[in-house]
Each structure stands twice: as C-alpha cells, then as structure tokens.
Amino acid sequence: MRDCRNSSVWGNYAIHHTAVCLKFRVSEFGGKPVLPLRQPYAINAEGILYDFRPLELREITYESQHLPVDFFRSLGRFPIPVLRRHWYSDAAGNRSPCGDDIFRADEEWLARYWDSFYHAIIRKLKDWQYEEEYRLVIDNQHWDFREVPARKLAYRFDDLEAIIFGMKTPMKEKLEICKIIEEKCRKEGRKDFRFYQAYYARSTGTIEHAELTSLKFTE
Numbered sequence: 416m417r418d419c420r421n422s423s424v425w426g427n428y429a430i431h432h433t434a435v436c437l438k439f440r441v442s443e444f445g446g447k448p449v450l451p452l453r454q455p456y457a458i459n460a461e462g463i464l465y466d467f468r469p470l471e472l473r474e475i476t477y478e479s480q481h482l483p484v485d486f487f488r489s490l491g492r493f494p495i496p497v498l499r500r501h502w503y504s505d506a507a508g509n510r511s512p513c514g515d516d517i518f519r520a521d522e523e524w525l526a527r528y529w530d531s532f533y534h535a536i537i538r539k540l541k542d543w544q545y546e547e548e549y550r551l552v553i554d555n556q557h558w559d560f561r562e563v564p565a566r567k568l569a570y571r572f573d574d575l576e577a578i579i580f581g582m583k584t585p586m587k588e589k590l591e592i593c594k595i596i597e598e599k600c601r602k603e604g605r606k607d608f609r610f611y612q613a614y615y616a617r618s619t620g621t622i623e624h625a626e627l628t629s630l631k632f633t634e
Contacts (some may be wrong), residue, residue, distance in 0.1 A: 417547035419579060420621040424546055425613065429581050432613070435592065436579040439570070441472060448472040450551060452568040455558045463558075467571060470551050473537045477544040484535060487513040491528045492555070572599050577609035579624045593630065600632040608632065 416424065419436045426432060441448045449469035457464040490502060495518065503514035516524045537550055553560050553568070560566050578596065580589055593610070600608050611624040 416549065419613070420623060421545050421547075422615075422622050425581060425622055432581040432583040433585065433588075434581055435584060436581070436613070437575060438577040438579060438609075438611075440574050440576045442469065442574075444469040444471075448549070450570065450574065452551070452570055454553075454568055470553070470568075472549040473533065473552055475543075475546070475548040475550060476538045477541045478538055479541055481538060481540075482534060484531065485513075487511070488516065489528070489531060490514075491517060572603060573605070575608075577611060579611040579613055582613050582615065582622070597632055606632060 419425070425436075428434075429436065439450055441450060443449065449471050451467040452470050453465050454468045454470070455463045456466050456468060487502075490498060493502070498514060498517060499510070503511040516527075532554070533552070536552060539546075539548070553566065555561065558565075578592060580592075596608060596610075600606070610627040610630040612627055613622050613624045615621075616623040
C-alpha cells in the first residue's frame with residue numbers, strides 16, 4: 416500500500432482496526448521498487464538453496480473491466496510433448512491452430528504470454544481504488560509454490576522500519592509485539608525502530624498515526 420490512512424482498509428485487512436500495519440523500507444532494483452525476500456534460487460546435492468532476492472512490488476491498476484483470457488492460447492507452463500498429445504491434437508493426429516504460437520515459442524509470444532499473466536493479477540476493479548495496493552508476485556515457473564508453507568517467504572528484519580498499532584489493537588498484543596521487536600533489535604543492534612499509534616483525525620476524516628516516542632531501544 417502507498418499509505419495506511421483509509422479506514423476501510425483498516426477495517427477489512429486489520430480485523431476491524433485490531434491488527435497492526437508493517438512499514439517496510441523499500442529498495443530499488445533496475446529502477447523498480449523491490450523488497451528482498453528469502454527465496455529458493457538453486458539446487459544441489461544437499462537440496463534447495465535459499466537466499467534473499469529482490470521481489471518487485473507491482474502497482475495495481477484499477478480499471479472498469481477485466482480483459483478476457485484466451486485459455487487455449489495461454490497454456491504456457493506444460494511441457495511441449497504434453498501439450499501436443501493431450502491438449503492440441505485429437506485421436507487422428509489433427510492439431511489445433513490454438514497451439515501454433517506456443518509451439519513456436521518465439522520472443523514475441525513469450526512477451527505476450529507474460530504481459531497477459533501480469534495483466535490478470537495486477538488489476539482490480541475501480542471500486543477498490545482506495546486501497547492504493549502494491550503486490551509481491553511469485554510464480555511456479557522455476558519453483559513449486561503451490562503449497563502454503565512454500566509461499567511463506569521471510570523478510571529481513573532490517574527492512575522492517577516500523578509497526579503501526581491499530582486503533583483497537585489490544586494492549587496485551589501490543590506488549591507481546593514490543594517484546595518480540597525488542598529482542599530482535601538488541602540481537603541486531605538496532606536503535607532506529609519506530610512504533611506508531613493509529614487514531615482517527617476528525618479534521619481530515621482519515622486514519623492518521625503518531626509516533627510513540629517513549630518506545631525506544633537504546634542499549
């Protein structure tokens with residue numbers, strides 16, 4: 416998200432203002448905003464290797480309608496023999512023209528394929544425009560992310576700049592969060608972590624946040 420001032424966002428995504436908002440430091444890679452996350456990047460005799468790699472934050476485009484997807488011209492993930500035998504040929508060996516571009520697999524088709532892929536997942540109807548959303552997108556091109564545990568990618572604590580407590584975050588949970596952050600800050604020698612408290616600003620009709628300056632880890 417670009418900011419966290421919308422009350423509907425807090426109500427929908429922060430369990431009716433009882434959860435918290437994480438504020439990250441965003442890096443830049445190739446002129447695009449990224450957040451390093453721990454991801455698989457190679458494999459050897461010992462198994463899958465992991466490291467922190469930049470993942471692009473893709474800005475959501477809000478439109479009045481979604482473009483249609485041509486299903487039979489979008490099967491780019493299956494092996495070519497599987498496509499030929501099970502998807503684009505009949506029992507007599509006649510081949511469907513829907514697979515012609517896929518079998519050629521030239522750069523133009525690949526560009527269209529990925530444009531269509533990202534077009535479908537970084538667009539929402541204009542009713543959601545108030546969210547000002549960005550998305551981190553992972554795909555199964557090289558690694559299997561189908562299971563939920565595989566999609567839980569860790570971030571670096573150093574990239575977590577601050578935590579904003581919701582207007583109704585219970586005190587018990589605030590204290591538990593503070594203890595966790597304190598341990599991490601002392602372990603990594605951080606003194607710049609910030610805590611904020613969200614509140615309703617009557618003058619603007621938005622959810623603003625003020626820094627809790629008394630919460631500092633100095634040693």
